[in-house]
Amino acid sequence: MRPPTNTMSQKAISCESCSLNAVCLPSGLTAEELIQLEKSIDKTMKIKKKEAVFKTNQISDGIYAVKSGAVKTSIANSDGQEQVLEFHLPGDILGFDAFNSGTHSCDAIALEDTLICKIPEATFDDLCIALPGLRKELKHQLGKEISHHQNLLLSLGQQQTDERLATFLLQLSLHYQSRGFSNKEFVLPMSRQDLSNYLGMAVETLSRIISRMTDENIIKVERRVVIISDMDKLEALAHSSCKKT
Amino acid sequence: MRPPTNTMSQKAISCESCSLNAVCLPSGLTAEELIQLEKSIDKTMKIKKKEAVFKTNQISDGIYAVKSGAVKTSIANSDGQEQVLEFHLPGDILGFDAFNSGTHSCDAIALEDTLICKIPEATFDDLCIALPGLRKELKHQLGKEISHHQNLLLSLGQQQTDERLATFLLQLSLHYQSRGFSNKEFVLPMSRQDLSNYLGMAVETLSRIISRMTDENIIKVERRVVIISDMDKLEALAHSSCKKT
DNA sequence: CGGGAAATTGATGACTTTCAAGGTGTGTGG
DNA sequence: CCACACACCTTGAAAGTCATCAATTTCCCG
Secondary structure, three states: OOOOOOHHHOOOOOOOOOOOOOOOHHHHOOHHHHHHHHHHOEEEEEEOOOOEEEOOOOEOOEEEEEEEOOEEEEEEOOOOOEEEEEEEOOOOEEOHHHOOOOEOOOEEEEOOOEEEEEEEHHHHHHHHHHOHHHHHHHHHHHHHHHHHHHHHHHHHHHOOHHHHHHHHHHHHHHHHHHOOOOOOEEEOOOOHHHHHHHOOOOHHHHHHHHHHHHHOOOEEEEOOEEEEOOHHHHHHHHOOOOOOO | OOOOOOHHHOOOOOOOOOOOOOOOHHHHOOHHHHHHHHHHOEEEEEEOOOOEEEOOOOEOOEEEEEEEOOEEEEEEOOOOOEEEEEEEOOOOEEOHHHOOOOEOOOEEEEOOOEEEEEEEHHHHHHHHHHOHHHHHHHHHHHHHHHHHHHHHHHHHHHOOHHHHHHHHHHHHHHHHHHOOOOOOEEEOOOOHHHHHHHOOOOHHHHHHHHHHHHHOOOEEEEOOEEEEOOHHHHHHHHOOOOOOO
8 A cells, every 4th residue: 555656745845946946936036035935835735636726705825836737717707607717837826816805716726636835825925025036026927917817818809719729729839848848749737628618619619629720730639638730830820810811 | 378178287186185095006005105105106197098108018117097087908919909908997007017027018098188197116116115005005906907807808708798798887887886976877988999899899799789788778878978777687687697588 | 061980780691609419538336 | 457437528510699891870070
């Protein structure tokens, strides 16, 4: 009976030695500041697949960084209609949604077994006063969140369904590239259901677009693995305001 | 030759005596803090209709509060497709979009002659350190911005066009009510073009929905003046996930 | 007062959803 | 370890929603 060898048993490590420190909160901090930040970070959160990091209306307990795994945030209205807002990958920060009222305005659900680093609410304000680098980085992360929302709004409001998927794949490609991974071959961390909801279309529509793009030799998709065969065509598709090439 | 008597000639007044101080940045500040804030605020910005408070890629010069008038923010992609992101009414804050890169990621255009109060970038960080109340209020305002984006995403991603308009009208109704105005009769500060774009639909579609809702005695619309005749029906429409009543 | 932008209305067609069925992979319990 | 159940994904056909094109009216600004 040995313990499982998945990420859930991973040992907590310091921000300094974390492979994500260039993209995560520590990115703008001095060595000195990092030590201060480190003291407050709670690395003990292990969230299992389909379980919540936090839920709507829950009182904010701080902000969170994804250490490994993946998290989706989504909002629901009174009728139960749900909209996926963002997919958070390792190094991403979440929890800003509680800044308005002090309670979370969305659900954060793990898409797979996930490790989370938490900066507790209590020490957060103090840290911001003490660490100029943290303030700067926090501003940067908040801006990233806002930019993301703006781009998704542009996509949902103005693009056709196939353009939306193309745009999404390109963004994901860039994301992986910036983290040293292949920009042509990567894994979708979410189900078709979650992705189609995020992109504001029916699951069937997403499936059909994937099939069509595969037929046109733009991408190859095997379950959740995506290979971009023709980056140029994909980019052309994402920018095709003048319908039909 | 007397000077024009429109809002553009309005005299700058103190935050303390401003009618908006309960909803604007001063809201969470002590009297002491307000004096500090006041020193840094630049109230001289007068933006004429159709002119920009700031434009995309412009280096951030601070954050802005709408004193009078109205401002729309919008983002455009490389193809010139444009998406209106938000309408900012008196008391609303804008400029957070530059938090990511230091340059603005959207355009902010005045919908009518508008007065703007500016907190310059240079003093902003210092003020945040010095004034706990300002930090708290800033957090609140940032959260409001994020919440707004989330709700718009839900609307664009999950609702039908008529549900989107109903939702928008109800939000505007609540907004005016919370500021002491009528919740049943108010003015749309934007053109049909801007509103239809914001709601992710064609102008013609918006026009048709307005006509239909008028025929059904839910609203009366005369140019930019809206009267809500049947609040219950409007709310039912906004929540009709089970299509067709 | 005139030109032109803004708004409305109608007809048509494209895109997307919905409903339905079948296929494929995964996980759990025997 | 295998089998079965179930969730996930794909594909097809039909229907609906919404966009586009076009024409007309209304209203605003110079």
